[in-house]
Amino acid sequence: xxxxxxxxASGHGKVLADCAALCGWHDIVFFxxxxxxxxxxxxxxxxxxxxxxxxxxxxxxxxxxxxxxxxIRQQKLANLQRRVLPC
Numbered sequence: 001x002x003x004x005x006x007x008x009a010s011g012h013g014k015v016l017a018d019c020a021a022l023c024g025w026h027d028i029v030f031f032x033x034x035x036x037x038x039x040x041x042x043x044x045x046x047x048x049x050x051x052x053x054x055x056x057x058x059x060x061x062x063x064x065x066x067x068x069x070x071x072i073r074q075q076k077l078a079n080l081q082r083r084v085l086p087c
Contacts (some may be wrong), residue, residue, distance in 0.1 A: 002024065002026050003026070003040050003059065003060050004020050004028045004060060004061065004062045004063070005031060005053055005056075005059075005063045005064070005079040006029070006030050006044075006063075006066050006087050007063065007067065008031075008032060008055055008065060008066035009030040009032035009034070009044075009066075010032075010066075010068070011068070012029075012066040012067065013030060013032075013066035014042060016066045017041070019028070023049040023064070027044055028044055031046065031052060031053040031069075032049065032051060033049060034048055035048050035049050035052075050076060050079070053058075054079070054080070055060065057083060061082075063080060064065075065077050065080065069086065
């Protein structure tokens with residue numbers, strides 16, 4: 001089963017989740033720093049914030065950063081890359 005994590009549960013994330021589902025991703029979950037105040041996104045679950053995603057990366061076949069703000073998106077992506085590709 002292909003499992004996708006999406007960081008960012010707002011509009012951009014919803015569009016990416018729709019596209020991912022159409023492309024065959026079977027298990028799509030969200031992570032958003034507004035969690036636990038925000039706990040679901042349409043019919044997808046929000047499992048935690050950035051720190052929860054970083055702690056569970058091995059559980060996913062793919063991760064997408066779906067944050068519209070370029071600066072914040074770059075920061076989150078760099079943080080993920082440091083975790084996955086440590087120097």
